Amino acid sequence: MIENPGKFKPKKLGKIFLTAPGPSTKQMFSDLLRARKDPAGFLVEMREKYGNVVQFPLPILPVYLVTHPDDVDRVMRVNAKNYGKKTIQYENLALVTGDGLLAADTDSWKRQRKLIQPAFHHEAIMRVGPDTVKLTDRLLAKWNKLPDKTIVDIDDDMMHTALEVVGRSLFGTDLAGDVEKTAQATLDALDIIVARARTPITFPKWIPTPNNRKLAKALKQLDGAVARILEERKKITGAPGVDREIDMLDLLLAAHDEEGALNSKELRDQIVTFIVAGHETVASSLTWTWWLLGSNLDVQRKLQKEVDEVLKGKEPSVKDVANLSYTRAVVDEALRIFPPGWVVSRRSLDKDVLGGFDIPENAVIIISPWATHRHPDAWNNPEVFDPKRFMPDAPTPVKGTYLPFGIGPRMCIGKDFAILESVLMIARIAQKWELTPAGAEPIPRALVMVRPKDGLPMFLNRRIN
Numbered sequence: 344m345i346e347n348p349g350k351f352k353p354k355k356l357g358k359i360f361l362t363a364p365g366p367s368t369k370q371m372f373s374d375l376l377r378a379r380k381d382p383a384g385f386l387v388e389m390r391e392k393y394g395n396v397v398q399f400p401l402p403i404l405p406v407y408l409v410t411h412p413d414d415v416d417r418v419m420r421v422n423a424k425n426y427g428k429k430t431i432q433y434e435n436l437a438l439v440t441g442d443g444l445l446a447a448d449t450d451s452w453k454r455q456r457k458l459i460q461p462a463f464h465h466e467a468i469m470r471v472g473p474d475t476v477k478l479t480d481r482l483l484a485k486w487n488k489l490p491d492k493t494i495v496d497i498d499d500d501m502m503h504t505a506l507e508v509v510g511r512s513l514f515g516t517d518l519a520g521d522v523e524k525t526a527q528a529t530l531d532a533l534d535i536i537v538a539r540a541r542t543p544i545t546f547p548k549w550i551p552t553p554n555n556r557k558l559a560k561a562l563k564q565l566d567g568a569v570a571r572i573l574e575e576r577k578k579i580t581g582a583p584g585v586d587r588e589i590d591m592l593d594l595l596l597a598a599h600d601e602e603g604a605l606n607s608k609e610l611r612d613q614i615v616t617f618i619v620a621g622h623e624t625v626a627s628s629l630t631w632t633w634w635l636l637g638s639n640l641d642v643q644r645k646l647q648k649e650v651d652e653v654l655k656g657k658e659p660s661v662k663d664v665a666n667l668s669y670t671r672a673v674v675d676e677a678l679r680i681f682p683p684g685w686v687v688s689r690r691s692l693d694k695d696v697l698g699g700f701d702i703p704e705n706a707v708i709i710i711s712p713w714a715t716h717r718h719p720d721a722w723n724n725p726e727v728f729d730p731k732r733f734m735p736d737a738p739t740p741v742k743g744t745y746l747p748f749g750i751g752p753r754m755c756i757g758k759d760f761a762i763l764e765s766v767l768m769i770a771r772i773a774q775k776w777e778l779t780p781a782g783a784e785p786i787p788r789a790l791v792m793v794r795p796k797d798g799l800p801m802f803l804n805r806r807i808n
């Protein structure tokens with residue numbers, strides 16, 4: 344039996360030991376419906392009922408929910424080498440992204456991260472700025488044709504514009520049609536992955552169940568689109584008379600180490616990873632930011648004031664971002680309340696102690712930015728939307744308390760990209776429009792990302808400048 348520091352008397356369940364408190368098997372069954380309906384809220388409830396380390400009563404696999412900032416910091420940063428990504432969550436994701444950077448386990452990840460990092464260096468990221476403003480203006484041109492106080496689905500508009508930004512920054516303008524198809528196939532594939540994760544029995548990919556057939560169709564479309572993108576790019580790279588800005592795909596194609604460049608399977612996996620990781624995440628964060636601004640008009644007006652004073656009517660540029668500190672704080676606080684990636688997972692390689700409880704090797708650790716951002720030891724009045732928490736004069740958040748982009752070595756490679764895009768897009772829209780809620784409070788639906796269950800209807804109110 345593993346050693347226990349005294350907090351909990353281990354109990355045997357099937358092949359494993361329960362080493363931390365948690366629901367009984369009977370309670371777990373009765374909670375199942377609730378967990379399926381609102382998984383993020385369910386994790387918060389588990390922490391409230393059982394404490395900082397909760398073990399779920401599964402007889403063949405030790406599964407723990409870890410929410411206290413100190414323990415989260417240990418798993419993701421301090422003792423990160425003890426925690427890999429061989430979990431059901433990432434194995435399912437890998438059915439779509441292959442062995443791309445997000446789903447890759449430790450060894451293959453190390454090489455990839457080194458190779459790919461240059462594509463996300465400061466200068467490369469700065470190119471996202473003009474694209475974001477141009478594509479936000481495309482959305483505003485559409486809104487301009489609408490009468491004042493029209494209701495639009497902000498979730499839909501943010502999904503579309505965020506997709507255009509990722510597409511343009513990664514693949515360049517001329518391939519936009521394919522990007523659209525690729526993204527749709529990706530979303531379809533992710534839906535099936537979520538459906539797989541929610542059913543107790545999953546069949547191997549080769550058994551032609553309806554879901555497996557749908558998955559195969561989405562992947563075929565996805566692979567076809569990515570292959571076309573790569574073929575097109577190879578044709579124009581170095582072609583005489585083609586004068587264009589270098590984008591991230593060029594940097595990915597140029598990346599190499601002593602083992603050579605990324606092969607076509609590796610390139611495919613990275614491209615799909617960037618679409619999966621960089622589209623719906625940013626869109627979700629923008630959607631919730633608008634919901635919070637719409638339901639806290641004092642905050643929206645303060646943001647408008649900053650935007651008007653800093654930009655003086657001109658279009659925002661990357662250089663303005665440092666001066667838009669309130670807008671940035673709003674984005675940061677929205678990411679605290681509604682972290683799009685509401686759950687991540689790890690697998691312990693060796694035993695460890697978290698919050699005073701023994702964790703065996705080969706255990707699954709569930710970490711939920713959603714639950715930790717609501718932990719009373721992490722934040723005062725965690726349910727209150729208060730951008731002041733992130734103003735430059737506020738104290739830096741304690742390690743492990745704020746993780747919308749993860750922390751430690753596996754932290755999001757696209758963080759600066761996402762922040763730049765979000766601040767510029769919010770500022771550009773706020774210059775011209777005030778958005779107010781046009782329906783009931785949206786219900787968060789936690790699937791791969793947290794999105795409003797039935798979209799987000801909002802009134803578009805023209806601002807008089």
Ligand code: HEM
Pocket residue numbers: 444445446452456616617620621622624625628682683684687688746747748749750752753754755756757758760761
């Ligand atoms: C608001 C937007 C975003 C959020 C909330 C977000 C969130 C996250 C989180 C929580 C992780 C860590 C997962 C873990 O530890 O298991 C992550 C990793 C990652 N993200 Fe993001 N992300 C965002 C935008 C982006 C963008 C724009 C891109 C790319 C264009 C991107 C690419 C990635 C990649 C490749 C990884 C894996 C990094 C690694 O393991 O080395 N993300 N992201």
